[in-house]
Amino acid sequence: MIELKVRKVGNSLGVVLPKEVIHRLNAKDGQALFLIEAPDGGYQLTPYDPAFEQKMAKAEDLIERYRHTLHVLAQ
8 A cells, every 4th residue: 555645736736646656557747647436435546548448348349240341341
């Protein structure tokens, strides 16, 4: 467990992530991170956009279902 402290940043509040966390998230300066609410009421911090992942899952499903049609159209 890593303890984070909430600090005042201008007129807002923020947290500073330790170097180890930044390394594990493979995050870069200016990159977006996503805070996802978990079913148990907690939170998960991730560099992956959950909305994009849902769209990609739907796209992969469509590609799988219409693989033959897409192959014919590509010729």
